[in-house]
């Protein structure tokens with residue numbers, strides 16, 4: 001997983017908790033990489049999962065909720081770092097549908113070693129179905145990104161999630 005994801009996660013931990021918490025969870029997770037993350041590096045995604053578990057143990061916040069909160073943080077970072085992906089898009093369904101067809105393919109051009117999920121999207125009126133496929137099991141991250149996206153466009157949505165199999169989840173996003 002790209003180092004940017006790790007450095008942004010640790011920035012969120014520092015902002016929300018403290019720099020001591022950052023040091024503490026890196027120590028507890030004892031990552032194989034050594035834990036000196038840089039945005040240009042690539043690390044095993046399990047190291048992120050281990051830090052989330054360490055943070056959960058110290059904050060009593062469930063790992064799923066921490067990853068969802070991180071998804072919301074990451075959306076704001078993407079908006080700042082990649083303004084071109086938001087150009088001429090005025091609603092969440094158009095933006096979310098563009099992740100598979102345009103945004104992630106552009107991400108791969110920028111970072112050929114990125115490991116990205118696949119989304120199958122289908123729109124039916126006020127509902128967008130997004131099926132998430134990834135062996136990395138970050139559907140909580142996807143949910144946080146989806147929620148932040150709706151908020152970004154000032155929309156009220158209901159997000160339902162159903163696990164389809166070990167590596168796939170269906171998000172049913174309905175505009176209220």
Ligand code: HEM
Pocket residue numbers: 001002003005078079082085096099103104107113114115116117134135136137138139141142143145146149
């Ligand atoms: C401007 C918008 C976006 C950009 C620039 C972007 C870029 C990225 C990057 C750089 C990664 C890390 C890849 C790696 O670590 O190797 C990533 C992963 C991921 N992205 Fe996006 N993304 C965007 C929007 C979204 C949205 C809206 C969703 C959800 C619907 C999403 C879902 C995910 C998930 C779940 C992962 C984790 C990897 C996995 O599950 O296999 N992304 N994305």
